[in-house]
Amino acid sequence: MKYDSQYYILRENHESGAYMLGHTEGTDEGLFSLMSLRSISRRVLGPGKVKVYDGNTSNFFPCDYHETAEQLVSEKFRKVLAPFQLPGVDFYQTNIVNGDKIWSEHYYMHIWNHHKAIHHGRSKIDGTYVDDDFTLEVLSLDENVLDKIPLEKRLVFTLEEKPKFLFHETVVQALREANLTGLSFQRVDEWSIGSAFE
Numbered sequence: 001m002k003y004d005s006q007y008y009i010l011r012e013n014h015e016s017g018a019y020m021l022g023h024t025e026g027t028d029e030g031l032f033s034l035m036s037l038r039s040i041s042r043r044v045l046g047p048g049k050v051k052v053y054d055g056n057t058s059n060f061f062p063c064d065y066h067e068t069a070e071q072l073v074s075e076k077f078r079k080v081l082a083p084f085q086l087p088g089v090d091f092y093q094t095n096i097v098n099g100d101k102i103w104s105e106h107y108y109m110h111i112w113n114h115h116k117a118i119h120h121g122r123s124k125i126d127g128t129y130v131d132d133d134f135t136l137e138v139l140s141l142d143e144n145v146l147d148k149i150p151l152e153k154r155l156v157f158t159l160e161e162k163p164k165f166l167f168h169e170t171v172v173q174a175l176r177e178a179n180l181t182g183l184s185f186q187r188v189d190e191w192s193i194g195s196a197f198e
Contacts, residue, residue, distance in 0.1 A: 006169050008167050008172045009164060012182060016063040024050060037158070039110075050068060050096055064181045074107075077175070084171060087153055094108050111156060113156065115149060115157050115159070118141070125137060138192050151168070155170065
């Protein structure tokens, strides 16, 4: 349980949550593999392209963090993470398009650093751990797994079993200090499947 208070899940806040963004025509096909648990750098040959599908488009201005099917971050966000030299975290330049306006200083963040770190006894699921056929309802991290991994290799990672992206408190502190827009942080021990609707 000791890691449940050290790791956070990033979420959209009311600023970015007021809009729905997603891939649009012209995005590099390699970026459709952003949920891959391996590098996609050889597949991505050009920039991404997203557009605003829902929300008051006349008032839209990009935030530093947007959730699409993946995570879309600003140059400012990327620069906060750069000093950590995170393994298995790549950024792919992506244009946000809204009508005749284009913002080019955004990136899809691909986190392919992964660990099988769900504690089966304390976490709650709907389904079965066999073939990872479950919906995660409450998460607890397995200290027996994470104790064996040096901190610098697990500052940011995704769960191998289910794609939840986890950020260590030291990275979260740096993101908070940067006053980024569009995101909030929820500690693992405060997260549940229903908390997204709170």
